Amino acid sequence: MEYLFSYGTLQDLQVQEHIFGRLLTGKPDAALGFKKLENAVYGRYPMVVHTNNLEDKVAGMAYEVNDSDLKKADIYETSAYKREKFPLESGDEAWIYIENSN
Numbered sequence: 552m553e554y555l556f557s558y559g560t561l562q563d564l565q566v567q568e569h570i571f572g573r574l575l576t577g578k579p580d581a582a583l584g585f586k587k588l589e590n591a592v593y594g595r596y597p598m599v600v601h602t603n604n605l606e607d608k609v610a611g612m613a614y615e616v617n618d619s620d621l622k623k624a625d626i627y628e629t630s631a632y633k634r635e636k637f638p639l640e641s642g643d644e645a646w647i648y649i650e651n652s653n
Contacts, residue, residue: 552615553617553645554614554639554644554645555620555645555647556582556611556613556614556637556639556645556647557614558582558587558611558647559597559611561612561624561627562611566627570624570627571624575615576615577615579611579613580611580613580639580640580641580645581609581611581639582608582637582647583605583607583637584601584603584607584637585599585601585602585607585608585609585637586599586600587599596631598631598650599649600650601637601649613639613641621634624648630651631650631651632648632649632651633649633650633651634646634648635649
């Protein structure tokens with residue numbers, strides 16, 4: 552099973568219904584070594600920055616997803632973000648959308 556960590560709009564139930572056609576199953580978790588920047592993308596959406604400092608953490612939700620869900624999420628998140636896998640506070644690993652500096 553794969554996890555997708557959300558710290559922003561993917562936690563909204565209407566957004567989940569629109570993107571995935573269903574509500575996702577998830578659990579609260581935190582991404583370690585990150586700081587959250589509000590209104591960082593298009594002056595409206597948050598983004599996390601990897602600090603490598605494990606004292607920094609961002610709270611969010613870890614959702615159970617499949618490959619099809621990840622492809623849909625990639626389209627939704629646009630090229631402003633890229634998806635990489637990182638460890639969570641729970642010990643699980645999850646895909647997290649971070650800044651796409653390419």
